[in-house]
Amino acid sequence: MLLINRLSQSDARILMSGAEQKAEEIGVPMCIAITDESGNLIAFERMDGGKVHSTTVAQDKAFTAASARKATHEFNEACIPGSDNYLFGIHTALGGRLCIVGGGFPIRVNGEVVGGIGISSGSPQQDMACAQAGIDKFNLSSL
Amino acid sequence: MLLINRLSQSDARILMSGAEQKAEEIGVPMCIAITDESGNLIAFERMDGGKVHSTTVAQDKAFTAASARKATHEFNEACIPGSDNYLFGIHTALGGRLCIVGGGFPIRVNGEVVGGIGISSGSPQQDMACAQAGIDKFNLSSL
Amino acid sequence: MLLINRLSQSDARILMSGAEQKAEEIGVPMCIAITDESGNLIAFERMDGGKVHSTTVAQDKAFTAASARKATHEFNEACIPGSDNYLFGIHTALGGRLCIVGGGFPIRVNGEVVGGIGISSGSPQQDMACAQAGIDKFNLSSL
Amino acid sequence: MLLINRLSQSDARILMSGAEQKAEEIGVPMCIAITDESGNLIAFERMDGGKVHSTTVAQDKAFTAASARKATHEFNEACIPGSDNYLFGIHTALGGRLCIVGGGFPIRVNGEVVGGIGISSGSPQQDMACAQAGIDKFNLSSL
Numbered sequence: 140m141l142l143i144n145r146l147s148q149s150d151a152r153i154l155m156s157g158a159e160q161k162a163e164e165i166g167v168p169m170c171i172a173i174t175d176e177s178g179n180l181i182a183f184e185r186m187d188g189g190k191v192h193s194t195t196v197a198q199d200k201a202f203t204a205a206s207a208r209k210a211t212h213e214f215n216e217a218c219i220p221g222s223d224n225y226l227f228g229i230h231t232a233l234g235g236r237l238c239i240v241g242g243g244f245p246i247r248v249n250g251e252v253v254g255g256i257g258i259s260s261g262s263p264q265q266d267m268a269c270a271q272a273g274i275d276k277f278n279l280s281s282l
Numbered sequence: 283m284l285l286i287n288r289l290s291q292s293d294a295r296i297l298m299s300g301a302e303q304k305a306e307e308i309g310v311p312m313c314i315a316i317t318d319e320s321g322n323l324i325a326f327e328r329m330d331g332g333k334v335h336s337t338t339v340a341q342d343k344a345f346t347a348a349s350a351r352k353a354t355h356e357f358n359e360a361c362i363p364g365s366d367n368y369l370f371g372i373h374t375a376l377g378g379r380l381c382i383v384g385g386g387f388p389i390r391v392n393g394e395v396v397g398g399i400g401i402s403s404g405s406p407q408q409d410m411a412c413a414q415a416g417i418d419k420f421n422l423s424s425l
Numbered sequence: 426m427l428l429i430n431r432l433s434q435s436d437a438r439i440l441m442s443g444a445e446q447k448a449e450e451i452g453v454p455m456c457i458a459i460t461d462e463s464g465n466l467i468a469f470e471r472m473d474g475g476k477v478h479s480t481t482v483a484q485d486k487a488f489t490a491a492s493a494r495k496a497t498h499e500f501n502e503a504c505i506p507g508s509d510n511y512l513f514g515i516h517t518a519l520g521g522r523l524c525i526v527g528g529g530f531p532i533r534v535n536g537e538v539v540g541g542i543g544i545s546s547g548s549p550q551q552d553m554a555c556a557q558a559g560i561d562k563f564n565l566s567s568l
Numbered sequence: 569m570l571l572i573n574r575l576s577q578s579d580a581r582i583l584m585s586g587a588e589q590k591a592e593e594i595g596v597p598m599c600i601a602i603t604d605e606s607g608n609l610i611a612f613e614r615m616d617g618g619k620v621h622s623t624t625v626a627q628d629k630a631f632t633a634a635s636a637r638k639a640t641h642e643f644n645e646a647c648i649p650g651s652d653n654y655l656f657g658i659h660t661a662l663g664g665r666l667c668i669v670g671g672g673f674p675i676r677v678n679g680e681v682v683g684g685i686g687i688s689s690g691s692p693q694q695d696m697a698c699a700q701a702g703i704d705k706f707n708l709s710s711l
Contacts, residue, residue: 140579140682143572148330150569177606180337183326187291187427191464191492194323196518212511219507227506230514235521241511253569263511283436283539286429293426320463330570334607334635339661355654362650370649373657378664384654396426406654 145175146246146254150277151182154246154256157276161269162186167261169269170197174255178202181254193259199236200243200257200266208252212241212267242266244274248281288318289389289397293420294325297389297399300419304412305329310404312412313340317398321345324397336402342379343386343400343409351395355384355410385409387417391424431461432532432540436563437468440532440542443562447555448472453547455555456483460541464488467540479545485522486529486543486552494538497529498553528552530560534567574604575675575683579706580611583675583685586705590698591615596690598698599626603684607631610683622688628665629672629686629695637681641670641696671695673703677710 146154151173162169168188173181178201185194200211207214218239220227230239241263246254256273258266289297294316305312311331316324321344328337343354350357361382363370373382384406389397399416401409432440437459448455454474459467464487471480486497493500504525506513516525527549532540542559544552575583580602591598597617602610607630614623629640636643647668649656659668670692675683685702687695 140677141574141576143574145570145572147570148327175606177334177604177608179328179334179606180326181328183323184291185322185324190494191320191322192489192519192523193492196515196523199518215511215513216507218514231517235517235519238518239514240518248569267511283534284431284433286431288427288429290427318463320461320465322463333637335632335662335666336635339658339666342661358654358656359650361657374660378660378662381661382657383661391426410654 143176144248144251144253146173146181148181150254153280154273154277155182155184158256158258158269158273159184159186161272165261165265165268167265169258169260169266170194171269171273172197172201172257174198174201174205174257176205176253178206178255190260196238196240196259197242197257199238200240200259201255202236202257203238203255204243204245204257205252205255208245210245211239211243212263214239215241242270244270246274246277286319287391287394287396289316289324291324293397296423297416297420298325298327301399301401301412301416302327302329304415308404308408308411310408312401312403312409313337314412314416315340315344315400317341317344317348317400319348319396321349321398333403339381339383339402340385340400342381343383343402344398345379345400346381346398347386347388347400348395348398351388353388354382354386354400355406357382358384385413387413389417389420429462430534430537430539432459432467434467436540439566440559440563441468441470444542444544444555444559445470445472447558451547451551451554453551455544455546455552456480457555457559458483458487458543460484460487460491460543462491462539464492464541476546482524482526482545483528483543485524486526486545487541488522488543489524489541490529490531490543491538491541494531496531497525497543498527498549500525501527528556530556532560532563572605573677573680573682575602575610577610579683582709583702583706584611584613587685587687587698587702588613588615590701594690594694594697596694598687598689598695599623600698600702601626601630601686603627603630603634603686605634605682607635607684619689625667625669625688626671626686628667629669629688630684631665631686632667632684633672633674633686634681634684637674639674640668640672640686641692643668644670671699673699675703675706
């Protein structure tokens with residue numbers, strides 16, 4: 140039997156609230172998705188003005204980051220046609236659900252991945268900043 | 283040009299919280315989804331212990347109720363093989379995303395549909411009770 | 426509650442007719458799709474000779490432009506492997522429904538996105554020209 | 569943070585071997601799928617002669633049983649058009665991935681669902697018998 144650590148709903152709310160604060164600060168209404176360590180959705184919020192397609196993209200970023208245990212922008216950097224890492228094409232996996240656009244991060248506690256956060260509606264850099272703000276708030280709360 | 287009324291994020295939180303209170307009262311951790319009037323997700327919560335497949339089913343119930351402007355259990359009652367209403371089969375539409383299992387309700391304000399709520403993880407009757415509790419709380423808050 | 430402006434059917438007909446006139450002028454039978462601000466279809470026409478796959482592509486272009494609130498060719502310009510904008514891969518989102526091929530434009534009234542137009546069957550430049558002609562006619566009619 | 573119990577690979581092998589022994593005994597080559605508690609695949613085996621479509625159906629049965637925390641044949645018994653339980657239609661959820669054909673069982677340890685087993689290629693009764701044999705062997709091994 141394996142013993143798995145997983146984000147709870149109250150953990151998810153801390154992540155969500157940190158991301159939302161940053162989104163309000165930069166003035167971009169975001170779609171924010173939090174998944175568990177298996178990539179299944181725990182919490183989602185589309186701030187007033189968040190984009191329709193981002194409801195799916197945010198979930199897919201969180202799923203990808205939790206499952207792959209790395210940030211989606213790391214996939215993005217490595218996914219280049221003709222590169223000798225043989226990674227190009229990963230972005231079409233699972234019918235495109237594996238998302239390599241920046242804005243998805245794994246959530247780690249003591250080095251172990253316990254969930255994922257995915258944000259969409261701004262530029263990937265804006266999405267990344269809000270996801271990081273969520274993680275920062277979560278890390279502070281667990282000290 | 284048309285003018286459309288749509289649930290805001292703060293409206294969604296009232297619906298969510300009413301449903302969650304009922305779920306705690308009956309002791310069934312639920313997946314709760316709120317969509318806008320077009321069926322696009324605004325808010326989602328999987329209470330600790332909510333079921334994995336219910337993350338999708340709850341969203342599909344809310345989508346269906348908002349789009350069809352009726353409760354999913356009303357479809358359920360009418361969707362019978364050989365019935366002279368010619369409705370049987372509607373449950374496979376949109377790749378099964380059109381959900382006729384009880385637990386999805388449209389949200390109305392002044393008779394107009396402004397969103398949908400979908401709940402899944404309990405029996406359909408339990409899901410329906412929690413969705414109704416969310417709507418009751420929302421209606422009270424708008425008096 | 427939010428108040429949303431949305432294209433009406435009569436608005437859609439003006440957009441459609443402007444696009445169609447341009448298509449006839451350049452001699453390319455087009456598929457023309459008009460969506461509302463949430464990306465859901467309002468009107469569609471396949472001119473005699475329009476291409477079969479374009480029935481889907483036109484809808485996806487209109488959906489993408491309405492949802493993302495930018496033209497699909499803007500995504501196209503920015504979606505480059507290895508670029509430091511971390512956007513590459515967006516073209517496979519939503520099972521490829523998020524379309525970055527030129528020919529999709531958001532429809533704006535007073536700066537707010539109220540719908541989308543997507544055109545397919547010619548070259549992307551031809552599709553873009555016809556979509557722009559639809560928008561020009563619509564803008565003139567709203568003066 | 570939540571603490572989750574999950575089948576390990578060695579647990580999965582015991583389940584698999586119990587199911588396989590029964591399949592050999594009744595002379596029906598089976599597809600056998602074992603998932604974790606979130607419905608994600610841990611182990612799969614198509615015995616020589618197992619059916620092609622059953623590679624998917626076995627996985628869907630195991631996913632459904634783990635996620636819903638009940639056997640797929642229990643869904644089957646309750647999913648009846650016109651029934652007052654409002655459950656009919658659940659079989660088309662998730663694009664039909666939610667499988668209500670007999671042969672999927674949750675795996676429980678101390679009352680908690682830690683995974684699922686799904687079997688396909690025989691009649692549902694044969695599939696159920698083999699799944700139960702896997703569970704029996706697993707339960708004996710944990711005494």
